[in-house]
Amino acid sequence: MSAVLVIVLAATAAAAVVAGALYTGLGRSGAARGGLRRRFGPEYDRAVTRHAGDTRAAERELAQRVRTYGSFTPHPLPPEVREQYLSRWTSAQERFVDSPRQALAEVHELLGGLAQARGFPGPERREEHLDALSVHHPQHLGGYRRLHAAATSGAAAPSGTAAGTEEMREAMLQARAFFDALATEQPYGPQRGAAARAARTPRAERPLTHDGALRGSLLSGRRHTKGNTAS
Numbered sequence: 001m002s003a004v005l006v007i008v009l010a011a012t013a014a015a016a017v018v019a020g021a022l023y024t025g026l027g028r029s030g031a032a033r034g035g036l037r038r039r040f041g042p043e044y045d046r047a048v049t050r051h052a053g054d055t056r057a058a059e060r061e062l063a064q065r066v067r068t069y070g071s072f073t074p075h076p077l078p079p080e081v082r083e084q085y086l087s088r089w090t091s092a093q094e095r096f097v098d099s100p101r102q103a104l105a106e107v108h109e110l111l112g113g114l115a116q117a118r119g120f121p122g123p124e125r126r127e128e129h130l131d132a133l134s135v136h137h138p139q140h141l142g143g144y145r146r147l148h149a150a151a152t153s154g155a156a157a158p159s160g161t162a163a164g165t166e167e168m169r170e171a172m173l174q175a176r177a178f179f180d181a182l183a184t185e186q187p188y189g190p191q192r193g194a195a196a197r198a199a200r201t202p203r204a205e206r207p208l209t210h211d212g213a214l215r216g217s218l219l220s221g222r223r224h225t226k227g228n229t230a231s
Contacts, residue, residue: 069131085183096169104175115133140178
């Protein structure tokens with residue numbers, strides 16, 4: 001075998017090794033990207049937007065969140081503490097009819113305290129608070145941010161208008177879903193999901209979120225408001 005042929009064969013083998021390594025690396029990168037997207041859902045897209053479309057920077061940030069908070073196990077919530085929070089929620093829900101913005105502010109404070117009671121960083125450390133919650137409750141973070149904006153910034157339409165009232169009503173509904181998650185559910189895991197929870201939970205014990213008593217109560221507020229306007 002000539003020296004030239006040996007060199008050609010060696011170069012071909014080296015190229016094959018490099019190509020294989022690149023293929024494996026790309027495969028792992030794609031799998032990691034898919035895992036982060038599945039885990040974070042809308043939070044993944046939000047991170048990409050915040051990094052001006054730089055998916056690698058967004059994924060580094062999300063991966064760091066998982067490394068920091070992924071092994072955290074929320075503290076058990078004693079039944080009596082859960083009942084206290086449920087009572088506070090009920091009071092805020094009843095107040096929504098006449099004072100929706102005040103009710104949202106109370107619910108915003110309630111959710112921050114409940115998250116802290118479960119062991120998450122407190123709301124006064126807002127960035128850490130949201131990062132930790134995004135790892136364990138990513139599907140609720142959009143609603144939580146919406147609640148924060150409606151309760152604290154006054155950015156929503158004025159509460160006396162139909163648009164403002166509807167925005168606050170939707171924020172309240174999404175807040176209830178997050179309340180149920182913090183008070184009753186386990187953190188992120190493959191067994192979590194609405195269908196699995198519904199199969200395990202008797203109907204009488206299931207939380208009311210986007211239908212049932214909560215929506216009925218908030219819709220009664222809409223009728224009450226319209227009645228006052230008409231009079």
